Amino acid sequence: MKNLWLDIGNTRLKYWITENQQILEHTAELHLQSPADLLLGLIQHFNNAGLDCVGISSVLDKNNNARIISILKRLQVPVTFARVHAEYAGLICAYDHVEQLGIDRWLQVLASASPEQNLCVVSCGTALTIDLTQGLQHLGGYILPNLYLQRDALTQNTKGIQIPDAAFAELSPGRNTIDAVHHGILLGLLSTIRQVMLQFPGKLVLTGGDAALFAQSLSEFDPVIEPDLLLKGLQFYMQHHAEGPSDNKG
Structure with a gap:
């Protein structure tokens, strides 16, 4: 087909x-x-x-x-x-109101979750989203502005400081304003992911356009990069939908 x-x-x-x-x-x-x-x-x-x-x-x-x-x-x-269900293929959604969970996050979790593993699924897209699973129980997650949204917010709301585009690649203390901003934003997001992993140990799965950038600084967690995770989730959803979902909630 x-x-x-x-x-x-x-x-x-x-x-x-x-x-x-x-x-x-x-x-x-x-x-x-x-x-x-x-x-x-x-x-x-x-x-x-x-x-x-x-x-x-x-x-x-x-x-x-x-x-x-x-x-x-x-x-x-x-x-x-595709839509979010309270339960689908055995995966239970943590949200009290499932319609509030983004379908992209749900599909990425659906593609990854397994009964034997705890997961931290990080999507490095327009927003940086973090979703946690314990077996087939979705625990919820976090949403943060991504690298570029944070930089744009500083540009728009800090008078007298111009912050041109530059690579997010280093974590050393910046010796000029441009580097201090870029290194600081990346350090902040990496620190968030590390804190979540310490609180909820499990397999770290990264997806989205900046997955490789984050992976190189999170090597201690042996991250797995899944570039087409949403596609895999959508395919899984459609396959299970054809067989009949476990419920029609959400």
Whole structure:
């Protein structure tokens, strides 16, 4: 089967086309707050791909998701939106109101969790998110501004200080303002992850665009980098959805 997988986030639209679990095509594009318009420009390409079904992870509101559905109807194949469940494939969600948990976080946990392991799943994307599991029990997590959001906040709210882009690569004390900012932000996020790992020991799983950067400074935890963790979670969700989820809550 040839499938289209869509990850529609706050700033980017990512898609994978797979056939028999093999990735044939993978692209990520900024959608500039108009993901439906971006998708409209891609629909003919998808139509020519000979797809069998579409699976979607979307953080958009109902109105935007309705536009997405109307565009995807042109493909004339089944379309399924993943959603958070109180329990799914044995994994229990920690949130009291499951609809408040981001679908991207849920799918990443769903892809990773196993009865035999405790996990710390860190997604290094637009936000840095941390989710914890104890076996198949999701414990909850943390959300922090990522490297670039923190730098932007300093730029916008600190008068008289200009902070141009620079690499987040060092942890030594900065000897100028630019280095002090970049080294300090990275140190702060790494310290947060270390503190969480000390409180909740387990396997450290990193995903997202900055996963490799964080991994090189967290070697003591022997981190595992999973670049397509959301895709794996979406595939798992769809497979289990076809068999029938454990409940329909959330």
